[in-house]
Amino acid sequence: MSVFMDLNLIYTGDRTGLRTLLETAAHRESSADDEEIVSSVCKHLCLYQGRSRPIRVLNRLTVVMSDSSHFRPNATEYRSFDLLAVQPTTEKLFHAACMLYDVDIICISVSEKLPFFFKRAPVNGAADRGVVFEVSYSAAIRDSTLRRYTIANAINLMESCKGRNVILSSAAEKALELRGPYDVTNLGLLFGLSDGDAKEAVCSTCRSVLLHAETRKTASGIIYTMRSCSDSAGQEGAPGDPEHGGSIIDSQTIKPSLASDD
Amino acid sequence: MKPADQKDESPVYQRVVLKNASPYHYMKVCLVLENESTRLSAVELKQFIITGLKSLYGEVGAALNFDVLKYDADTLTAFLRVYSRGLVKLWSSLTLLGSYQNQACAFRVLQVSPFLLALTGNSRELQLD
Numbered sequence A: 001m002s003v004f005m006d007l008n009l010i011y012t013g014d015r016t017g018l019r020t021l022l023e024t025a026a027h028r029e030s031s032a033d034d035e036e037i038v039s040s041v042c043k044h045l046c047l048y049q050g051r052s053r054p055i056r057v058l059n060r061l062t063v064v065m066s067d068s069s070h071f072r073p074n075a076t077e078y079r080s081f082d083l084l085a086v087q088p089t090t091e092k093l094f095h096a097a098c099m100l101y102d103v104d105i106i107c108i109s110v111s112e113k114l115p116f117f118f119k120r121a122p123v124n125g126a127a128d129r130g131v132v133f134e135v136s137y138s139a140a141i142r143d144s145t146l147r148r149y150t151i152a153n154a155i156n157l158m159e160s161c162k163g164r165n166v167i168l169s170s171a172a173e174k175a176l177e178l179r180g181p182y183d184v185t186n187l188g189l190l191f192g193l194s195d196g197d198a199k200e201a202v203c204s205t206c207r208s209v210l211l212h213a214e215t216r217k218t219a220s221g222i223i224y225t226m227r228s229c230s231d232s233a234g235q236e237g238a239p240g241d242p243e244h245g246g247s248i249i250d251s252q253t254i255k256p257s258l259a260s261d262d
Numbered sequence B: 001m002k003p004a005d006q007k008d009e010s011p012v013y014q015r016v017v018l019k020n021a022s023p024y025h026y027m028k029v030c031l032v033l034e035n036e037s038t039r040l041s042a043v044e045l046k047q048f049i050i051t052g053l054k055s056l057y058g059e060v061g062a063a064l065n066f067d068v069l070k071y072d073a074d075t076l077t078a079f080l081r082v083y084s085r086g087l088v089k090l091w092s093s094l095t096l097l098g099s100y101q102n103q104a105c106a107f108r109v110l111q112v113s114p115f116l117l118a119l120t121g122n123s124r125e126l127q128l129d
Helices: A015-027 A076-080 A091-099 A120-129 A138-142 A144-161 A181-190 A195-202 A204-218 B042-062 B084-095 B116-120
Strands: A005-010 A031-035 A057-065 A083-088 A105-107 A132-136 A166-169 B024-033 B066-072 B077-083 B103-113
Touching (some): A005 A057, A005 A132, A005 A204, A083 A204, A091 A105, A120 A132, A120 A144, A132 A144, A132 A204, A144 A166, A166 A181, A166 A195, A166 A204, A181 A195, A181 B084, A181 B103, B024 B084, B024 B116, B042 B066, B042 B077, B084 B103, B103 B116
Parallel strands (some): A031 A057, A083 A105, A105 A132, A132 A166
Antiparallel strands (some): B024 B077, B024 B103, B066 B077
16 A cells, blocks of 8 residues: 655745644655745755654645646746646646646636536547546635535545546645545545545546646656566566567557555 | 365365455544644544535535444544445545634544444554564
């Protein structure tokens, strides 16, 4: 089983609040993720001691887009972040983000009723590429109107994507807005996921997001090492090379796979 | 179940699924408040949870029967009992409950089990020295 992760904690610039938040996350037994608006990296993100071992704290950038010029692919500022997320506000941008943009996470906004419906085509396209959709739940804790929007948008999303490729995370600004991993799994049931999908939304899909982010950062192409059935140790993924030894790596396997390989 | 004296060529597995093994589910919850010196009585706690159910599920949710079996007012820890088909509703309304009398709060669900005996031990609190 993969470790629990919360991939969205808001960076507010308040150091003590941030520290309390990360300590709470460590005791809630999850890995945490910091979202920064400015590109300066938090230098003293020291190790937070969780229950049994320290949690990992990562950097993430979320770009709220209302225009296609807001997100510039391959910009150098994006290199210092581990995870890249995009929040489209119109249908065209959503379609573009699903099919084209080089991001890891597409956020579903919770502060408004979505003006567009999710179509199967971009959602399936995003699933094939390894991009996941994210629903944040802490707005539902703060305000009852936002609660209705969160649940409505989440249910809409689940109907189109059939419960795969979804992660649930808090967008917590304070320590009291965090919830434990099993509580979030239960919220997944509320949003229309099945039992297994809800658990996956908190652990193994998050892990596949991290792997996808690594492949995005490390190479413009994809490097895939696979243990081959013949005696050669590891092979670089060269699509369509059947003369090479006894192992055949067909091009279908060369993509960041979403299945957890633990 | 095969009798023990029959020799098996290959192992045969049988999965036994108990549906509705227990009519109730028991939860151990702890309320964490922003102002840590606030104290609630057991009645106030139950009323607070009922308002949470009502704000998320309406009157039908507020009619869900649950019991506060034990309550420790110093640590704000309570044992709740609910019918198994109402577990998801109660648990999700505890999760989404955010404010008590204008201060921020959070319900930390420590343990959930269909058997009360299982709530006596908690391997997460285990200290191995």
